[in-house]
Amino acid sequence: MPKNPEAVYYSDYLKLDQLLDAQEPHSKRYGAEAHDEMLFIIVHQVYELWFKQVLHELRAIHQDFSKPLLDDKALYLVAHRLRRVLTIQDLMNDQVAVIETMTPQEFLEFRDYLVPASGFQSIQFKELEIRLGLTRHTRIAFDQQSFYNRLNDADRSYLENLEEQPTLFDRVDAWLARMPFLEFEDFKFWDMYQRAVNAALDHDEAIIRANAADDQQLQTELEGIQANRDNFSALFDQQRYQQLQEKGVVRLSQRAMLSALFITQYREEPAFHLAWQVITSLAEVDEKLTIWRYKHAMMVQRMLGTKIGTGGSSGHDYLRRTTEQNRVFKDFFAMSTYLLPKSALPELPGRVRKALGFSLEIGKSTG
Amino acid sequence: MPKNPEAVYYSDYLKLDQLLDAQEPHSKRYGAEAHDEMLFIIVHQVYELWFKQVLHELRAIHQDFSKPLLDDKALYLVAHRLRRVLTIQDLMNDQVAVIETMTPQEFLEFRDYLVPASGFQSIQFKELEIRLGLTRHTRIAFDQQSFYNRLNDADRSYLENLEEQPTLFDRVDAWLARMPFLEFEDFKFWDMYQRAVNAALDHDEAIIRANAADDQQLQTELEGIQANRDNFSALFDQQRYQQLQEKGVVRLSQRAMLSALFITQYREEPAFHLAWQVITSLAEVDEKLTIWRYKHAMMVQRMLGTKIGTGGSSGHDYLRRTTEQNRVFKDFFAMSTYLLPKSALPELPGRVRKALGFSLEIGKSTG
Amino acid sequence: MPKNPEAVYYSDYLKLDQLLDAQEPHSKRYGAEAHDEMLFIIVHQVYELWFKQVLHELRAIHQDFSKPLLDDKALYLVAHRLRRVLTIQDLMNDQVAVIETMTPQEFLEFRDYLVPASGFQSIQFKELEIRLGLTRHTRIAFDQQSFYNRLNDADRSYLENLEEQPTLFDRVDAWLARMPFLEFEDFKFWDMYQRAVNAALDHDEAIIRANAADDQQLQTELEGIQANRDNFSALFDQQRYQQLQEKGVVRLSQRAMLSALFITQYREEPAFHLAWQVITSLAEVDEKLTIWRYKHAMMVQRMLGTKIGTGGSSGHDYLRRTTEQNRVFKDFFAMSTYLLPKSALPELPGRVRKALGFSLEIGKSTG
C-alpha cells in the first residue's frame, strides 16, 4: 500500500472524457440526427463493456483450470467468479428490453447508415464464444465464412490465433478427467454404478407398463427406455462412447463424463461441493447464453422482419437455428439422463471417503 | 356502496383456510415426505393462480373485441389490461428460476409418485392457449391425442367446446378487418403504399450490390430481395395472399393485415395510438409465452435428461419443437417486413385525417 | 439518405478502441492488480453510459415541454421516451446485484487507491438530478458543500450554471398550469369537485366510526380524516395552498396541481390518455430513482460498514436519509389523497367534453 496515493478524481479514474466521447451517431453526418441512434450505440457499447468484464473473469478462470493442481482455495474463487458471470448474464439478458423500446420504424431511420455493421461482428463476443469452447470446428460454416471475411486483418488474425488455443472446455475436461477418485485399489466406481443403473431402469420399465394410457404411448415410452439403456451402456463402454462422440451426441471425454457424474451424484460430500457448484454454473452459463441468443433473435425478427439485417446475414432464421447448435457444456445439461434416486445410490465405502480427504474432523469443525 | 359493509377478516377474505390446505405432498403417503415436493406443488399452484388471473383479463379483452364497436374508452382498457398480462408474464418467466433451485436428484426423490401427472396437463394453460387462438387445428397432433386422452370427461368436454368458440385471434382479425379507413372516395391507401414500397425495394437492392463482401453473400442477399418483392406483391394481390395463408406463412385475413400495417405505419396519429399499442402488446404476449416455453423446456431437460417426463411425453424434444410452431400473432411480428422509413412514407391527405376524426382541437386540448 | 454510405465497420462505429481502452485499475500501479478492481470500474462506466442515455432522453423531453404548445404527436413521443427511461432504470436498479458479487474484503484490496473518488462525484448523475428538478435549493446542504468543493472548476461551473436553468419540473408545472380546461364559461371544475369531495369524506368518517377496533385507533383515524379535510381545503384555497408550499408539503403550483388532478380523475377521456401517462411515468421515474438510492445505500453499508466511504462522506447514514428528501415529483405520488371513487365522480358536461376536442368520430374511427 502506497504512502501517498495520488488523489483520485472520479471522472479521471473512469476516464470519462474518453468514454463519453465515444458516441457518434452517423445519421448526423447525413442530416438531422436520428434520435434513437444514440440508444443503439449506447446499448451495444454497454454490451461490449460487459463482454470485457466477462472475458476478464473467464481468463482468470481459464488460468486456474490450466494449473496442474486446482486446490479448494482456487476452486472457491472459480465458483465465485462463475457466479458473477451468471449475474452479469442475467443483466445482459434483461438488457434486450431496452433495445425493444426502439420501434422498427425508428430503426429504419438510421439503419441504412450502418451498412454493413451489425451485432454479428462483435469481436469480444466471438472471443467469448471461442474461449468457452465454440470454435469454428463446432459451429455453422456459413457464419464463419462471411463473418471472417468482413473482419480486418488484425481482428481476423487475433481470432484465428485464439481458435488454436486450448479452450475453457478443454481445460475443464482435463480437470475432470484427472480426478483421482474413480478407482481405488479394488474399488471401481463404475462397476458399482452400472449395477445400480440396471436395477433402476428395470424399475422404470415396470412403471411404464403399468401406467401407459394407450398402445401408441406405451410403444413410444418403451423406445425411450431402450434408448436409455443404450445411452448407459455407451457410458460404460469405451467403443460405444467413442461413437457417441463421433455423432456429436457427447463432447466430454469419457473419463470427464464419468467424473462429472460422480461429482453430481455425490455432491453432498464436502469434498465435492465446489466441484459440483462449478459444473452446474458452467451449464448455466450455456443456458443463459442460449436465452440471450434466442431473445436477441426474436428482437431482430421484430425489428427487421425478413429484411436484410445490417450485418449482411439473411434475416433471423439463421439466428434461430444457431441457438440450438451452439452449446458448449451440453453434456452437463444432459447429466440427468444418468442420475439415480438416492434410494438406489450406493454408499461410498469408508476407505474411498477417506481417500477423498473427507474426515470426521471437518464435520465437527463448525457447530 | 353499502351502508354497513360486513367487517372483513383478511384470512376469510382470501379464504386462506381453503388455499393453504391445498398442498398435499404425495411422498408423505409412502414414507418420509420429500422436502422439495412442497416446492413443486407451490410453484405449480402459483402458476395456476396466475393463469386464472390472465384468463380473467383475456376474457374481458375478448368480450370487448366481440362488440360491434370498440370505442376509445374500451380500447383504452384493453390496452391497459394487456399491459397487465405482460407484467404477469414477466413474473411467470422469472418464476422458472424458483423451480431451478431444485436439483434433479431432489426431484428424483418424489417424481415417481407423480406418474402420470405433469405440467402438460394444466387445463387453464391449455385454455389460455386456445382462447388466444391456438386450437387443435393449429398445433402439433401428438400433443392433442395423448393430452386429450389423459383428461377426464368433464375437462375434455370443456376444452373441446372451447375449441369451437371464436378465439381472441378471430375477434382481433375481425376488428382489424372492419377498420373504416382503408378506402375513401378515390383514395386507396394500398395503391399509394404499393408505389412507395417498390421505390424502397429498388433502393435496397442498390445498396446490396454496392456493398456485398463476396459473390456467395451477394447471391443470398439478392434472393432475399426477391423474396421481399414476392411477399409484397402477395400483400396486395388477393390470390397470392390466399396462397400464403394456405402455406401457413400468414394467418391474418388480408384486410386485417393491411389495417395492421396502416396502423403501424401511422401509429403517431392520435387516432391510432391505442390500436397500435394493442397490436404490439398482442405480439409481445406471444413473445413472452414463447420465452416461457423455451425456459420451461430447458428446465425440464436439465431436470429429466432424456428420461421419461412425468407426463408421459418422451423427454424434452417435443417441448423444444413446439416453441416455434405455436405462435398466434406471428403476423404482427413479421410486420417489419413491410415497413417503410419515414422519408419514404407518404403523408395522409387532409380529408383522410379528417375522416379519422382527428381534429386540430385535440392537438390544442392539452398545453 | 446518402447515395454511397461509407461501409461501416462495427468496431469503428462503436469506437471500441477508445471505449475498451478506458479501463485502468490503479492497483496495478502499486503492485499486483486487484482482480475485482476491473469490475468496480466497468460497473461504474456502464452506469455512466446509461446516465448519458437517460440525459439524452430527458433533454429531448425537456425541449418538448419547453414549447408553447405540446400537441399530441409530441406528447406521444414524450410518453414513449419516458417509458424508455423507466426501462433503463429497471436495469440500473438490477445492476446493483452485479457490484454485490464483490465482497467487502475484495473491495478492501483496492479502495485505498481510490481516495477520494466515489460514486458521489458522478457529474452526469448530478446533472440528471438537477435537470429533473433537484437543485441545491431542494437538497441537503452538506452534500452541496463538500461535493462542489471536490470538483474541478470546469465541472463546478457546468453544474452551477445548470442549477440556474429551468428544470423539467418547472416545465412540467408550467405545462400543467396552462391547461385550458379548468374553467369554461360558467363551469368551474373545482366547485364541482369540492362538493363531491366533501360528500366522500363524510362517508369515510361514517365507516370509521362504525368499524374502529378500539378508542386509540378511532382517535388516530379521526385525526387522519381531519388532516384530509385540511388537505382538501388547502387544495381549493389559495392562501392555504401557499402555506403548504412554504412548509414543503407540496411543490407544484396550485393550478398545476388542480390540472394534474383533473387529468388523473378523467384519464379515460381520450384527450387525457397521454397526459396521464406522462405524469404517471414522471412519478415512476422518481420512485425508481428512490429505489436505486436505497439499494445503493444498503450496498455501500454492506461494503463499508461504518468506515469512511471512498468519497469522503461519513458512511451510509447520509445516503439513507437522502432517499426520502430527494423526491421531485412527489406531488403526483400524493395524488391519491384527493381521488374520488367513480361513483362519486361527476360526469363532465357535454360542452366541456366538446371543448376538449373529444368528438364522437374518434370513438368510431377504429372498429
Place this chain on the structure above:
Amino acid sequence: MPKNPEAVYYSDYLKLDQLLDAQEPHSKRYGAEAHDEMLFIIVHQVYELWFKQVLHELRAIHQDFSKPLLDDKALYLVAHRLRRVLTIQDLMNDQVAVIETMTPQEFLEFRDYLVPASGFQSIQFKELEIRLGLTRHTRIAFDQQSFYNRLNDADRSYLENLEEQPTLFDRVDAWLARMPFLEFEDFKFWDMYQRAVNAALDHDEAIIRANAADDQQLQTELEGIQANRDNFSALFDQQRYQQLQEKGVVRLSQRAMLSALFITQYREEPAFHLAWQVITSLAEVDEKLTIWRYKHAMMVQRMLGTKIGTGGSSGHDYLRRTTEQNRVFKDFFAMSTYLLPKSALPELPGRVRKALGFSLEIGKSTG
C-alpha cells in the same frame, strides 16, 4: 418406493378445485363485480403461497440449527435452502409491479368493501417475521396493539405462542457462539485480531489527514474514526459490548459476533465456506425483506395517498418507518466495520488450521 403408485391426475394432485374456488370478489355481493378485485385477491393469495413455501424452508433450517451438531452435510442443505428463499424473495419483490398495474381509481372501486382487512393482517407474514427473530420485543408497539386486537382468538394465541419460542436468530447466535476455534491452547484469535485492527485504524487516520478537502470534512471524518475505535474496543471488551447490546446497536452475543467475524475474514478456508455462505445469505434475506417493505410502502402511498389504509393503519408513514427498525440480522450487515484488508490479516497458525480439520488431502482431492 411403492409397487403400484396410484395414477395421479394433475388437477387432483394440485387440488385445483379447492385452489381455484378460493377467489370471491366482495364487490359482487354489492352489485357489479369490480374487475380489478380479482387481481387484488390473486396477488395476495400468491404472496400467501410463497409465504407458506418460505416458512417450509425456514422451519427445516431452524430445525437444523437446533441440533447440537450441525455437520457439513446439513450445513450444505441449509445454505442451499437459504439460496432458494432468496430466489423466492426476488420474485416476491418483483411481484409488486403486478399490483402496480392497478390504478388508485380502480382500487377505490372496491376498497370500501375490504374494511378492515389489509395486508397488515397476514398471519403467515407475521409468523415469518417472528420466526426470523422479529418478536414483539423488537418491533414498534403500535403495530402490536392494534394488529393483535384485530385477530381472532385462534390466530392470536398461535402467534403469541410462537413469540415465546426460540427464533432462528436465537439458534444462529447459539450456533455461532459454540464454534470451537476461538481459542486453542495459547492461541487467542482476538488478541491477534485486536493488534491488527489497531494498526489498520492508525493507517486510515493518516490517509484522512492527508486528503481531507476542508476542515468541516476533516472534523467529521475524524469523529468517524474515533467512533470506529470505540466500536472495536467494544468488540473486544465484555462490558462495553454489553452496553452496545443494551443500546440496541448490536444484537448478537459477543461470542457469536466474534465467530461471525472470524468466519467472514477467513471465509476462503474450506472449513468456513458454507458457514460464511450461510451468514451472508441470512443478511441478504434481511436486505430483500427490507426492499420488499420499502416497495410495498411506496405502492401503498401511491394507492392511498394519506387516506386511511384498508387495515386501519393511518396511511403510509408507519410502513416507511418500519422498514428501518425491523432488521434481524443487521449485525452481519455491519460486519464490514470490523474487516481488515488481506495485507493486514494475520495467517492462521498451522496447528489452528489443523484443528479446524482442514487437511492437505482436501486440497488434493479434486484436480
